[in-house]
Amino acid sequence: MSTSTGRNKRMPRAVRERQMMDAAVQTFGQRGYRAASMDEIAELAGVSKPLVYLYLNSKDELFTACIRREARALLDAVRAGAEPGLPADRQLWHGLHAFFTHTAEHPDGWAVLYRQARTHGEPFATEVHAMREEIVAFVTGLIGAAAREAHRDRALPDRDVAGLAQALVGAAESLAGWANETPGISAHEAAATLMNFSWAGLENLMNGRSWQVPSP
């Protein structure tokens, strides 16, 4: 699983770049953006520091590149999980399953996205925000479709759907962090917990049984 190759000579650029990014994701994920040093990343990647700069220009750009790569990988995994033909709840289930599986298999990548990127200022947070919106849109679509499946006459207001999607995605993110930190929680279990928690509620809402805010 180690990325280091003991300073092998003369590799093609693409390979070297991958090694560096692997090392960077690992280091950023574990240490945090500020605490990670370029020295450490270069050493872990098995290259000299100037080479890191030659290929990736600066710490900021390297971090951004890590965010982009990991965001792309996560999105692809979720998209690959959800099979378009199925009913909405099955699609959601598969999407969540893929999501928890991927975050469990790439804990450092997930730490970069969920913890570090959002913690260290505007430019990085924006990068993650874009990916998050793509996931929210995906979930929003599913909920909307399910609502329409259930009954044509009384659709859920768009604004409510959006809020629910946000809550669901937020709960998923939180559970992913929790599952990664807590030994013994499988991706399957996390997904089941979240489906149980959310789907039953969503179904209720689709049937018009919403919880009423008390007046005072």
Next chain:
Amino acid sequence: MSTSTGRNKRMPRAVRERQMMDAAVQTFGQRGYRAASMDEIAELAGVSKPLVYLYLNSKDELFTACIRREARALLDAVRAGAEPGLPADRQLWHGLHAFFTHTAEHPDGWAVLYRQARTHGEPFATEVHAMREEIVAFVTGLIGAAAREAHRDRALPDRDVAGLAQALVGAAESLAGWANETPGISAHEAAATLMNFSWAGLENLMNGRSWQVPSP
């Protein structure tokens, strides 16, 4: 909202300490633990750096003190919100409302707790973990009580209740961050969204209508 008082001279220690902690929470919350410099904190507090060290000893201790103070304040706010006599759903509603109100009024404190403290290593994360467990216990109690209210015969398994509490608290944390970042989302609205999302689902579960994981 600024804490700086333009270098007023000779204040009693307690006052100065409060000013410093206010400045520290603001700086840590916005910049992050590593990126925040003691210089910046001292300047924002309107004192010289040595005074910060004289009163608060080190960056680590200052950060820890911030975490403790903000955690205590949040817990107190939530506890003060939930009135013991009401039915469980009303208690939860009031608790969530207090939670979202407090996090909206103290965005930097919330950032310190939710983002920074958990991102920068064991000793700090532990500090927050303790507070979080108190909140989870509170919610767990409410869900359990509600389940017992609804029907004496078929109680929810403890393990399920715990998972649901984790999911609910996670969703709340996530929504708080989202509400803080997204203009136009009020504490009331965030609380309503989460109640709708979660309570209806919980009710369903209490009635034995859980979502079934598909086999493959």
Next chain:
Amino acid sequence: MSTSTGRNKRMPRAVRERQMMDAAVQTFGQRGYRAASMDEIAELAGVSKPLVYLYLNSKDELFTACIRREARALLDAVRAGAEPGLPADRQLWHGLHAFFTHTAEHPDGWAVLYRQARTHGEPFATEVHAMREEIVAFVTGLIGAAAREAHRDRALPDRDVAGLAQALVGAAESLAGWANETPGISAHEAAATLMNFSWAGLENLMNGRSWQVPSP
């Protein structure tokens, strides 16, 4: 043996000053001039820092005052030891005995004089140098007297006497440090070792039996 008096109020100046100097000698002797902090000294003396400055002006002056006091005490002890009427070797013996006794009883004072004062630059070293010269003069007088006692015709050249006195005093200083650091070496034993080492040699020299430097 502790100097601290737990911050008693309103003492006459002379007493307070003594407490501070005691604390300073102890701290300087154990930590060294630079490593000793005014905070530590004030605390050990049981007073506030501004009072130390009010009475003793600055760290430099405080250190100088310590050197002077300890040098004076050591000189007085040696002078009080040597009784003028006796033969030269007995006088030297008593002087050395007093010297080793005093340095053993005031290890911090001796450390200030022998180690710290000579280690930290011109102004302090000069202070000690003066006292050392007084001791060297005392010893030079004894050796000269003994030489004249032994034989009127062939006196030792002054330059040789001076060199011998330097060597003797140097050996004494070195032995004092050694005796202070090595448990089980009494003042009596140190003095006896040095008398044995030096007096027999001096006697030899007085009788014209000097060691001849080889030519090449």
Next chain:
Amino acid sequence: MSTSTGRNKRMPRAVRERQMMDAAVQTFGQRGYRAASMDEIAELAGVSKPLVYLYLNSKDELFTACIRREARALLDAVRAGAEPGLPADRQLWHGLHAFFTHTAEHPDGWAVLYRQARTHGEPFATEVHAMREEIVAFVTGLIGAAAREAHRDRALPDRDVAGLAQALVGAAESLAGWANETPGISAHEAAATLMNFSWAGLENLMNGRSWQVPSP
């Protein structure tokens, strides 16, 4: 004699390291451990501070490295001076001569060993202690050999020999400092003074003529 080379660029590591150590010995020897600043050392060495840290890690390690280098150099000089074949007094003479010559030629190194290293705490003092013991052992051997040469029947007790060696080495150390501080004292003269002072006395002792401690 200055080590600075006016910020010459790109030297091999070994050379730079030597320059830094030279600068460090000079600075530590003159200022003392605490008063010497890494800035000053770096400037004197003609490099930037980070380079000093890159090569020598910390002030502590740099100081320790200086102690070791200077101790080694002094030991080597003394050993090279004493030729094994000669009679004991001639060996001692040559050893002392080499000792005073070396300390006169490397006053800063000698100051580091004799003054600074012993003044600033356990870890450093230990370093010097080891070297000193080697010299004491060397002298002890010479005195013992001389005693056996002089007469087979009545050997000096080991304990006395050890005490004498301590006194002799102590006197030598003290004289070296004195000679370095006093202009016009050559290494030759210092060595002659000490031989005169000590050897004649040792000879006396070997012949059983020891000085008798008076009773009271």
Next chain:
DNA sequence: CATGAATGAGCTTTCATTCAT
């Protein structure tokens, strides 16, 4: 393609010293 050598700038921390009471 790759690196050993080097640094400007900044950080946390400490300390001698003073002021206002």
Next chain:
DNA sequence: AATGAATGAAAGCTCATTCAT
């Protein structure tokens, strides 16, 4: 006679970044 409150200045150390080869 005595102190709580406060600071300017510097020190040790680290890091992102760049040359010259």
